[in-house]
Amino acid sequence: MSLWETMTGSDLTREWNAFQARAEALPVGHxxxxxxxxxxxxxxxxxxxxxxxxxxxxALELLEETAADGRSVHEALGDDIAGFCAALARGEGARSHRDRWRERLNRNVARKLGRLGG
Incomplete structure (x- = not known):
């Protein structure tokens, strides 16, 4: 990956298009x-x-393997896809935008209360 690709995001666009092409080959439920x-x-x-x-x-690899094995999405992901995604993201150490905003708000409120109370 070159600096230009990193700056413009063309590498991400290429990867995203590859994901979409792979997803199109999945069965309808997947x-x-x-x-x-x-x-x-x-x-x-x-x-x-x-x-x-x-x-x-x-996640796409898991869906592809599940489809290749002839298993349903329910067998691979369970009933709670949102929970699966949250666990996957947390496993990667990622925090959502909401988490970061909440932390920032809590710091600001604590700082303001510290000034008022002191």
């Missing part, structure tokens, strides 16, 4: 699960999306 996974993992992305790419790649 493809629907892929769309749901994408929606649940997006809040765990950073500004560039570089943290999201390995998580999406791993």
């Amino acid at each position: 493809r629907a699960a892929w769309e749901e996974i994408k929606g649940h993992l997006l809040p765990y992305s950073d500004f560039t999306g570089r943290k999201l790419t390995p998580m999406l790649g791993g």
Whole structure:
């Protein structure tokens, strides 16, 4: 990956298009699960999306293997796709935007209360 690709994000675009092409080859139920996974993992992305790419790649590989084995999405992911995505993101050490905003708000409130109380 060159500096230019990193700066423009063209490497991510290429990888994203490859993910989409692979997802199109999945059976209908697996493809629907892929769309749901994408929606649940997006809040765990950073500004560039570089943290999201390995998580999406791993989830897509799991769906591909499940489809190749003839198993259903339910067998691989269970009933709670949102929970699966949260566990996957937490396993990668990612925090959502909401987590970061909450921490920042708590720090600011604590600082303000410290000034008022002191």
